[in-house]
Amino acid sequence: MQNLQNDLIELLKHEDNLVVDGYLNKNKIIELALKVEPQLIIVLLKSDTFKKHFFQEVENVLVFDKIKFQRFVNNKSFLPDSYTAFKNKIGLITNDDNLDNFISTSNDVVLAWPHKDCVLEGGQTKEDQKRNEIFWNETLAPDSVDRLLDAKAFTNFTKFDKDGEHKVTELKGDENLIIKGNNLLSISSLLKTHRGKIKLIYLDIPYNTGGDGFNYNDSFSSSTWLTFIKNRLQIAKKLLTEDGLIFIQIDSSRNNKNGHIGTPELPYLNVMLDEVFFRKNYIGMLHWKKKKQPSFLSKIAGVMEVILIYSKNESNVAKLQIGKTTDTTKRIDNSDNKISEMLINKGIKYMGDANTIIKKGVYQNKTMSTEFLEDVEIKNGRVVNDFKAKAKFRTKQTELERFANLDLLYITESNSFRRYKTEEEDNSGKTITDLLLDWGQNQDATAELRLLFDIKDDSKPFETPKPELLLHNIIECCTKENDIVLDFFVGSGTTAAVAHKMKRKYIGIEQMEYVNTIAVERLKKVINGEQGGVSKNVNWQGGGSFVYAELMQYNQKYIDQIQDTTTKDQIINVWNEMQDTAFLSYQFDKKTFNDRLDAFKTAPLEDMKQYLVEVLDKNQLYVNYSEIADATFNVSEEDKKLNKQFYSKK
Template identity: 60%
Template sequence: MQNLQTDLIELLKNEDNLVVDNQLNKNKIIEAALKVEPFLIRLLIMNETFKRHFFQEVENVLVFDKIKFQRFVNNKSFLPDSYTAFKNKIGLAVNDDTTDNFIKAKNDVVLVWPHKDCVLEGGQTKEDQKRNEIFWNETLAPDSVDRLLDAKTFTNFKKYDKDGEHKVIEFKGDENLILKGNNLLVISSLLKTHRGKIKLIYIDPPYNTGNDDFNYNDSFNHSAWLTFIKNRLEIAKELLSPDGSIWINIDDYECHYLKVIADEVFKKENFVGSVVWQHSIQGKGYAGKFSLHHNYILCYSKSEQFSLGQMERTEKHNVNYKNPDNDPNGRWRSGDIRNALYRKNLIYDIKTPSGNIISPPSKGWRFSKDTMQEKIDKGQVYFNEDETKIAYKIYLKDQDGRVPETMWFADEVGTTRTANNEIKQLFGASVFDTPKPEKLLQRIIHIATNEKDIVLDFFAGSGTTASVAHKMNRKFVTTEQMDYVDTVTTERLKKVIEGEQGGISNDVNWQGGGSFVYAELMEYNQYFINKIQDAKSKEDILKVWEEMQAKAFISYQFDKDIFNKSLDAFKTASLETMQQYLIEVLDKNQLYVNFSEIEDTSFNVSEEDKVLNYSFYNKQ
């Protein structure tokens, strides 16, 4: 059987304006169908294929199903009765059982707004996996994702320490975790165990530059990427403790779009600052372009309870401290004595020793009137020679650290090349294009956390965040979907436990030790998606379909019987189209086994996994 739309083009190509440039003129055809024009009915009924699909015998009379035919002509897919008929439509629809009846002269209407589903993006890494992800750029009806973000079941539990690999017996609630699976579904599961407990989240997401794996089959690239990020930021916010913060590594391409979304999720007043990190000394220069040497790191707090930590002082940070007047308190520098925010009680005149009056700045002084006089008496606030201005002495002896700056230079925190050398030292080769140096994460973790705090990174990559957190005596949770989580991320953390001496190890006197638990999301429909994407031929796809019919959870909107009757037409499609269609009919709520369904025998969850899942969700 030929593709039905191709057959229809052939059937109608000689009719006036029904086929234009070898494409169906849908409006004209649908208008003729709704009017039951005799010429169209005659052409359709004379073709056995169309007669079988669009006519029904009633009392020996063939009745034309004009609604079914209209849906077929409107459908971008090649199959009739596809549940995807509503795709790419936004508008008012009548409240009945179909999805094609958009606003008409009826009273009961609802707004139907299918949305881009960027939550299911598979290859979330920007490293060179080069996996084609266009199938994930899918439009779902709002009720198609009702259980997508439920807590999931984990499997393949392993514990690693200095003595090697062990079976996991139970969870105590303080384990370091490496969790494999779609990162949105993993962090959604962590809401059940870690909500409000994470002190620091650092992420290095795909930058959407066209050089990474974030490839979409549409023209709304920024929009799709921002949906992908927004879904994750919303859950990240729920995971943060009240005094927690999130740090997001990004470059010029999406930085300003990201800032707008992050302002919305975390609130603009919780924006702490934008760090500029010199990731390269050489940079990349092109004719007519700037030579690129930096990334940005956007920092947001969960609430006003967040406190930015101090950085270490060295003598180079003290060069501005002098003691020209032999002040007994030692070296000092001048500080701004104006107030940053307007306060009525800080608006007052200051009388100098000679009787001059110094008026207050527009927002007032830094101290109350009594405190100001006390500091003047002690000499900590002093006047210039003509007594027209005052200044404030900041003593070196009072400085335990220094306020973090927003410019982070290569000689302080390292570069991408530094990070690649750290990876080569561990694995003998560079396994990532853009890893982050350990000193960069050391600075962030030092500023944003204390010992024993929990650090989360849900774009684990090579495992830098988890490695540095562990060396700095913090707890870590990290997640990654790609298979290198087994060969790189996990292996790196095993080397850390064994006492590897790269990165910041010497700085923190790292001697090894500790442990972590590895686990994976338990796949269900994801298993079939993997098989579909790995298919090399149409024969492979048809074998997957046979298995799907027996075991997969398929969308309730999809009719297997109608599909199987049209299987010959399905076989005429391209391999890519066949792959995309089978992925679309899978129920996305069942990609992985929901924890709430762990006792359902159809999922075959082992008794051992049941015990560990109950322990994990109850002890964390």
């Protein structure tokens, strides 16, 4: 077999992108084989060996056995590969087909890495289990991707409102949603219902530092991590409105917590986002102060995180601001300016006694910010005569007259000048700067959750929550009531909770179990009017509702069972159930495997787990919506009805 593999490498090495660095580009070759592409067939027919093994003569016609050839190419003795011909490293290349041209700088570059154009199968695994990447590094050829990402069926629909928990009997299409399940497949399903409808996407992604506390596997190789993120961002872009924005939060430091020294993914992520969203749609990079002081030693003490902002179409995005400031007035003078003399028109307001006379030479204070050069007579709270004043004015004479004509100018009780904001100024908010020092910190977020769940000790209900103020300001800067906010790493539910309080529609997606124990429970408390976080800021009094649903599992339930096993006997029990009811890969020979089951039992436990995951058909992890009528999946009539309603409300 090995000689035949070497022969194939030798045969294909001069063909475009079929052999990379001496290794077969398996998925590319398989793609050509399944399509019976002449490029591949012509080359194979040149070899008597391959003609003998993979072609049969039928009535003087050679027929290509593409299934046998695919099994041969997929043989496990081949080393890992990539669907596209990228070197086994990460780097910048020119945006053309010359993949050998890795460069350090250019006016037009893209980021290249192994598996870049693949879809990685499998689900996120828990950080504390430290799963190997085998549960990620199964790649798909393009002809399998469409089926994998086809819209999925949902089950366990439940509505939560102020009256408690209810079975869902009808979906109107405007519900707030919390979805439990693989986020790649969930957002792919949303393309059928929410394409071009999401105004804001906020993502607090796994940072890939190996120590940020996510319950996802947080120590991928950079290439796997980049593919994991890119798959999702490509779909996320399609969900955004034309003026929609995506905010992506990531660590920027070289974390060495718990002895792990991570490589920051920020530079890679930034370049990848340039490619996915296009560089022209880059809005900015925010620096958020997450803590007062670092909790561990490092060469540089990291207290900041970065939030990258990209738009669907930058030309449609207005200036980003957060709501009205509490101060509705502005000063006329400025202590840093030089003293000047200006005329003040009669008729302006006075905030002191209704009837009085302010004598000339009166100053506001010892700094002499305002001096009246004439007596000023007040009747019924208004100045009755024109007069001159001397001050360190920041406002021009023409502007003073305009403010007076608009009835915005007044004299305070301390005899200084101020003005009310114009309507335009009052309606505009505080422009966001790229340094966020007062948007809450990690400790605030932890305190909010402890208070919410009545936790008296120092334990953390969630390792790295984000404060409600941070999400409040992000949501406020670019959305209005009833706009849709999406977070498909919903975690502790901060995005959904704040969006609910701010009367935005929202969709939160999470596949970890804490979606029920934390996020859902948190939202129930929000509906009941909890007063933590930003509740008082937005005058939150409770109310509203959301619908919870789960991706309908099929083969995924066996993966969950496999990962939860701790003994070989448990693995065999899972196999016994799998062989009767699971969808197995068409390349897998069940009879041969059972004949050699005793040998299988001698393998290490982790190898047994790995193998059983591999033989499952990954296109059947979840039930496709298009197949809910198939009796094999045993979908209830109630779920059929609700799924049809969900996908019909476009």
